C-alpha cells in the first residue's frame with residue numbers, strides 16, 4: 001500500500017504526502033499551490049468556474065476530460081494528469097489558441113467565468129473524436145456566465161473547435177502517456193490523516209475486503225453527490241473507499257445477452273453504448289447535468305444514492321435491468337426495481353457494494369421511450385422522468401413496463417396502469433383509462449421543482465405522448481427494437 005498521491009502536471013510527476021482525504025482539488029490549487037486562475041463560484045458543480053481538465057490513460061492514449069475541481073477530492077487525482085488554466089500558456093508567454101480565440105471574439109467581460117470556459121473548450125479540442133463540433137451548447141452547458149456574454153464565447157469556441165490540437169500539451173502527449181503508464185504500476189493507495197482513512201483499491205476482491213473491514217466507510221465514486229456533502233453540508237467523512245480505480249467496476253461490455261455496465265463507469269463512458277442500445281436512453285444521459293458532471297458521475301452512484309429523482313433508474317427499470325451486488329461473501333443478482341425499498345432505504349446489506357448493471361439486449365420487438373421533465377433543459381434535476389417499454393402482439397399489449405422517477409419516494413412502476421393495459425388493445429381510449437388509473441399508483445409531493453398536481457398531470461400526459469409517438473408511423477420505425485433497427 002502507498003501513502004503518497006502521485007499525479008502528472010506540466011510534464012512531470014508530482015508526489016504529495018499528508019493529504020487531507022476530502023480537501024477539494026479547487027482548494028488545493030487556490031490555497032496550497034496559490035494558483036488562483038481556477039475560480040470558485042458555487043462549490044457545488046453547477047457553474048463551471050472551477051473547471052479543470054484531467055488526462056487519463058485509455059487504450060494506450062491520453063483521454064482529456066473537463067471536471068469540476070470544487071467537488072473532486074485531491075486523492076482522486078492519483079494516477080491522472082491535472083491541467084489547469086495556468087498550464088495552458090506556452091513557456092514564452094504566448095496565449096493558448098483557446099485563450100487567444102476568447103480575446104479575439106471579445107468573449108470575456110468581468111472575466112470570472114473565463115478560465116472555466118477556456119478549460120471546457122480546451123478539453124473539447126483535445127478530447128473529441130470527430131472533426132466537427134456540432135453541439136457547442138452541449139460542451140458549454142456546465143459553464144455559466146453571469147455577464148451573459150454567451151454569444152461571443154460561443155463564437156470563440158466555434159473558431160478554435162475545428163482546428164486540430166497543436167499546442168505544447170499535444171506535443172508531449174507520448175511523454176504524458178508514458179508517465180501515466182508508470183503511475184498505473186503503483187500499489188493501491190491508502191492514506192491516513194489523524195483518524196481519517198482513504199483507500200483506493202484496484203480490484204473487486206480488494207474492495208470487498210476493505211468494505212468488510214470498514215462497513216461504515218463511505219463508498220466514493222465520482223463525488224458529484226458526495227462532494228456536496230463536504231462543501232455544502234460540511235460533513236466529516238472518516239473512512240472513504242474510492243471505487244474509481246477498481247478494474248471490474250470500470251468494465252463495459254456486450255456479451256450478446258446483456259450490456260454489462262460496471263458501477264464505476266461514468267455517464268460519458270457509458271453514453272455511446274446506451275445511445276446505441278436506444279437513442280432515448282442516450283438522450284436521457286445527455287440531459288443529465290453537464291459535460292463536467294457526466295465526466296465524473298457514475299451510473300452506480302446514481303442508483304446507489306437511492307434518490308427518487310435520479311435519471312437513470314426509471315429507464316433502466318423499464319428496460320428490466322438487473323443489479324449485481326457483491327460482498328466478501330459473494331455476489332447476488334436482483335432486479336433493479338427491487339433495490340429501492342422505500343425513501344432512503346435500499347436493498348444493500350452491510351459489507352455490500354454495487355458492482356454492475358445488466359441490461360437485456362434481446363428485446364427486438366419492444367418499443368422504448370423515455371422523457372425527462374425539468375425546468376431548465378440542461379444542468380437541471382428532473383421534476384419527473386418517465387420511461388415506457390411496450391411489446392405489442394398485433395395491436396394487443398403483450399407486455400408494458402412504465403416507470404417514473406419524481407412521483408414517489410423511490411423510482412416506481414405504475415402497477416395499476418400497467419395492469420389495466422395488459423392484454424388490451426393499444427388504443428387511445430384504453431390509454432386514457434390507464435392514465436386515470438395512475439392516480440392509484442402515485443401520490444406525488446409538491447416541492448420547488450413541481451407541484452403535486454403538475455407532476456400527476458405531466459406523468460399522465462407522458463403516457464399519452466408515448467401512445468401518440470408509438471402510433472405515428474413516422475416515429476414508429478425509429479422506436480422498434482430498442483433503436484437497433486434503422487433510424488427514420
Ligand SMILES: Cc1cc2nc3c(=O)[nH]c(=O)nc-3n(C[C@H](O)[C@H](O)[C@H](O)COP(=O)(O)OP(=O)(O)OC[C@H]3O[C@@H](n4cnc5c(N)ncnc54)[C@H](O)[C@@H]3O)c2cc1C
Pocket residue numbers: 044045046218219220221222223224225226227243263264287288289290293296297298299300301302303304305309310311312352353354355379380381382
Ligand atoms: C450540478 C449537478 C447536477 C446534477 N444533475 C443531475 C441530473 O440531471 N440527473 C441526475 O440523476 N443526477 C444529477 N446529479 C446528481 C449526481 O451527479 C448523480 O447522482 C451521480 O450519478 C452520482 O454519481 P457519483 O459517481 O458522482 O456518486 P458519488 O457522489 O461518489 O456517490 C453517490 C452515492 O452512491 C454511493 N455509491 C457510489 N458508488 C457505489 C457503489 N459502487 N456501491 C455502493 N454505493 C455506491 C455513495 O456512497 C453515495 O452514497 C447532479 C449533481 C450535480 C452536482
Ligand code: FES
Pocket residue numbers: 039040041042043044045046047048049050051068069070071
Ligand atoms: S465552483 Fe461552481 S462548479 Fe465548481
Ligand code: FES
Pocket residue numbers: 107108109110111112113114144145146147148149
Ligand atoms: S464574463 Fe462575467 S461571469 Fe462571464
